[in-house]
Amino acid sequence: MPFMYILRCADGSFYTGSTWNLEQRLWRHEHEGGARFVAKRRPFELVYVEETDSIEEAFLREKQIQGWSRRKKLALIDGQHDQLPTLAKFRSAPGHD
Template identity: 55%
Template sequence: MPIGFMYILECSNGSYYTGSTINLKERLLQHLSGEGAKHTKKYLPIKLVYHEEYSRIDEAFYREKQIQGWSRKKKEALINNKNYKLPSLSKNYTQNLNK
């Protein structure tokens, strides 16, 4: 049984909110009722678009912090199960410039 969850919500303004929790169902209810994070409260309604399960909450928290640093395109590749795109979306744009 999972102990931790990393999740991505889509907010009413189209933005993505990434979080982690030990109880995904309860945390979603908090977000939906406006008792979650300031961002989700401001941009209700929200929709769960992705989640991962972990055996420890610290692993879910680490993954949350990792994904928070990702670009919108990279998050969308993950959400849409297009994992093959993740490596190319990880490259620094300067790596593709001709010298």
């Protein structure tokens, strides 16, 4: 089953990815470097996962969330889904990331 996932890196930044095999991908991030972004910011913590119907859907969701502000990502991770529409309105306003 495909997944979209978010990692919180040691420096507090977020990495959003998608994969067919989450366990294997996390292992690669930890042991083989995975993405350069994560390799430079280890250790990391898996903080959010969504299971999708297709790898295309997982990839599109990854790209959508990559464009979100930090505050909006935190609301998703914290399960505050009711906050997402409000936070989307502030994306283009300065000082709201």
